[in-house]
Amino acid sequence: MENIKVIIWGLGAMGSGVARTLLQKKGIDIVGAIDMGEKVGKPLFEVINQSHPHKINIPVGTTDDYIKANQADVVIICTDSYVKGNFEKIKRVLENKMNVISSAEEMAYPKAQNPELAAEIDRLAKENGVSVLGTGINPGHIMDLLVLVMTGALVDVKQITSKRINSLSPFGKAVMEEQGIGLTPEAFNQRKAAGEMAGHVGFEESVHMMADALGVQLDALTTEMQPIITEVDRKSPYGEAKAGQVAGVDMSAKGMVDGKEFFTLQHPQQIEPEQVGVETGDYVIIDGSPNVNLVNTPEIEGGLGTIAMLVNMIPKIINAEAGLKTMIDLPIPHAILGDFRDQVNEAKRPFK
Incomplete structure (x- = not known):
């Protein structure tokens, strides 16, 4: 089984933390990193200020560089907090038939304040045979x-x-x-x-x-x-x-x-x-x-907790039925200490 392929969209505090964490995990590869401004064109390891001699050091790029059909199993979006601010990004990823995990707080339960956009995200996900999840430490875990x-x-x-x-x-x-x-x-x-x-x-x-x-x-x-x-x-x-x-x-x-x-x-x-x-x-x-x-x-430290949730839910969103999901739709989160591939149903992977 090939390693699980992940793209990270947004290399701020959370996105960079996700990158550092994924680079320590077994059975998973970062195949894309998206940001803007001076980060674009720089090697990912330079941007996150770490060295990983046994991992591929990809350049940070734009959406056009990395959001393409079946480029990855999951795109983790760490940009802003709102459904409206994430909608076009999520739409583009879904239309390229990749799963989405978003750190946007409103995406944890988007129908609470954005029922029409939530319904459209669910429709797009089902149409393209992939799934969407918003999660983090709060909302997504501690207080709900x-x-x-x-x-x-x-x-x-x-x-x-x-x-x-x-x-x-x-x-x-x-x-x-x-x-x-x-x-x-x-x-x-x-x-x-x-x-x-x-x-x-x-x-x-x-x-x-x-x-x-x-x-x-x-x-x-x-x-x-x-x-x-x-x-x-x-x-x-x-x-x-x-x-x-x-x-x-x-x-x-x-x-x-x-x-x-x-x-x-x-x-x-x-x-x-x-x-x-x-x-x-x-x-x-x-x-x-x-x-x-x-x-x-x-x-539970908010930064590390959010990063952990984004990372640990990767197999669960890959395994999920197509559509918009929340934390009450999926199996409970847990740390993954072994190979991420062991947690995944291969038949569910968009990237093969």
Whole structure:
């Protein structure tokens, strides 16, 4: 069996991390890397600042260089957070009969906010005999899939609280912009009032994913966003906040079912939280039969967690039936320590 072929579209913090990880794995080859500007034409190993003497060092190229019919088994897209921003890229990949894994938060459950585009992606995927998945650490795992896995041991669920206190430091410039890192409180509130402040992207997706999986009907879903103002200077690899500026966002969401608060999501996230004594962690608290009180601290690091999810879901999206998939449609994620080819149904591979 030939090695699994992967193209990476976007070599920012996440895409570069995916490349570094894949180059350490067995039975898998990077056959394309797409970016723009000064990265184009440079060897991939130079862009990711690593050397791999036993792997092919391909040049970073454009979409025209690498998005061609049956060039790879999977294209991993790490560009932005939104369905609309990813749609044309996904469409082009599907029309060239390759599977897609996207890191875009809205792609984790695209019908939550973009039902028409979700339906079109599903149609294109089925028409071309391939599959599409959006995933990451959150949404995609910690605040939704992990919650659902824990409810598997319950006979009844009355209320769910999912809380993640995490560091934004591993994430790239796009996330820093979305979170308003480095803004003054006044500028943050102005952008928020104008609807230009994204904050955490994914609450709608997480809540709708859980509601649909559990079979409950949402009456309403509300979200709230408040800036986290730092009292000390902070600097991460991709963002910086001086004292008095925005170092993160405190996000929360409430999902109502039968007139009661059924889903409570709390998600304060900031750069360099340890500088101000903030302990990170992941928490699943379920009022049910029996009760659940799951605590993991410190947090599962967001950057590494997202990279791992994108990589570990490669065999599962290859094996999937054609169409748009979510994390509740596929087998649960797990680390792959052996040869990736052993996890794949050869008959499902578009690249042979």
